[in-house]
Amino acid sequence: MxxxxxxxxxxxxxxxxxxxxxxxxxxxxxxxxxxxxxxxxxxxxxxxxxxxxxxxxxxxxxxxxxxxxxxxxxxxxxxxxxxxxxxxxxxxxxxxxxxxxEDVEGRHPATPWQPRELDAVLDALQQVAAVELPADVPVVDAGEALAGFAVDRWQVITPEVVPPLPRGLDAWTRTHFEGLVDAATRGVSDARGDRLVHYDTRADNILLRPDGSVVLVDWPWAARGAGWFDALSLLINVRYYEPDTDVDALIVRHPVFEGMPADAATNVLAGFAGMFLASSLQPDPPRMPTLRTFQRDQAVVTLELVRERWQG
Known part of the structure; x- marks a missing residue:
């Protein structure tokens, strides 16, 4: 950068x-x-x-x-x-x-993610989901955002342009292409809700103060949606840094995921996969030479999560 x-x-x-x-x-x-x-x-x-x-x-x-x-x-x-x-x-x-x-005295969470810090961030995301969102906060509908960022991106890909991906994910994606598009489309309604959603939860958008409290930074993509949406998208980042993370165990363990249907999680992840994959195929934007590689790596992680849930 x-x-x-x-x-x-x-x-x-x-x-x-x-x-x-x-x-x-x-x-x-x-x-x-x-x-x-x-x-x-x-x-x-x-x-x-x-x-x-x-x-x-x-x-x-x-x-x-x-x-x-x-x-x-x-x-x-x-x-x-x-x-x-x-x-x-x-x-x-x-x-x-x-x-x-406001200047925040803090640091980003350690990566690979440490259990105590991950729990603190999931607790903070549960706190955000519990806040009553005023009507005058100019956020978009999370479903509409997912449709624009994710479903529409699947529409511009064809099975033939899916690039080589590790662990046979390219062949799996081509085979399940229509199913992935359908799942992402269902994710639009799954993502909707009345809770505040940050929409871009990653380690580099999170600060931990010395007292252990959590601050979420960079809010341009904020939306109104499902209370579990941010926690689910954070798990992409967790798996990105630690491929052996048992995502399903985290979902079962933390209350922020209560009420999240398993198929809704799969559908929303399918939407994110389309967003990352399509974006990774675009030319490098000016002064941002690492972005497309990062997006490709996130596509790999997210497709793998979807494949696991598909087979499970």
């Missing part, structure tokens, strides 16, 4: 960010990780105030400013019970968009 740094942001935009913070920035430390080419800096002002700032323009990546604007609108409306960084303010000059967020 080729990420912008603080000094790459235009001086006029930096000055507006400093106005939001009420003091000049005297230190900025770029944060690695993630899959955005925009800036991501933990900053300190002359007054000692700390914040996290991320910024981008269409020249950096065409999609990132739209994503940042969506995140600003959502984060500003999240209920205080949601473990998310507070939005301090936003700067938008029509070209550059910068989010100024």
């Amino acid at each position: 080729s990420r912008l740094e603080w000094h790459d942001i235009p001086a006029s935009v930096r000055a507006q960010i400093e106005d939001v913070l009420g003091s000049p920035v005297v230190e900025a430390v770029s944060q690695p990780g993630g899959y955005s080419p925009g800036s991501a800096d933990r900053v300190v002002t002359a007054s000692g105030r700390r914040a996290f700032v991320k910024a981008a323009s269409p020249a950096v990546n065409l999609d990132t400013p739209t994503i940042h604007r969506r995140e600003a609108a959502i984060t500003a409306k999240l209920p205080p019970q949601v473990p998310a960084p507070a939005l301090i303010g936003a700067v938008d000059d029509g070209d550059w968009i910068a989010l100024v967020l």
Whole structure:
């Protein structure tokens, strides 16, 4: 990833960010990780105030400013019970968009995932699912999102363009292609609900504070959907880092999965598999040379989960 740094942001935009913070920035430390080419800096002002700032323009990546604007609108409306960084303010000059967020002192979960940290994150996702979602939070319907991100992606793939995949997954995918599309289509209704959904739960979107509490960051894809949706998608990330993880045992053990039908889990995973697979076949976006490989690896993990459940 080729990420912008603080000094790459235009001086006029930096000055507006400093106005939001009420003091000049005297230190900025770029944060690695993630899959955005925009800036991501933990900053300190002359007054000692700390914040996290991320910024981008269409020249950096065409999609990132739209994503940042969506995140600003959502984060500003999240209920205080949601473990998310507070939005301090936003700067938008029509070209550059910068989010100024609460700085979180924490670290990403260890990968491969450790049982205690995974339990803490699943507990936090259960807490998010229990929050009553106000009507004015500008989130989309999780089913509609899955239809757009996942089912529609299956429609642009044909069995003939399924790339070589390990452990015979390419042949299995071709053989079960129509069944996968049908399952993903059923997942649209399975994903619907009235709970807050983060929609992008991965280790790099989660911080653990020193006291062990969990903070979910990066909210542009938030949706209204099934209370178990985030926990299920997190298991893709868990299996990504530890191929021997017994996913079904985790589902049985943690109460966040209570009420999740087994076929609904399979259907939603089939949707994610289509999203990852189709995305991995696209050209590399500017300044993001590792994204397609990551998406292919996630497609492999998710297809394997679906195959296990299919055979079970």
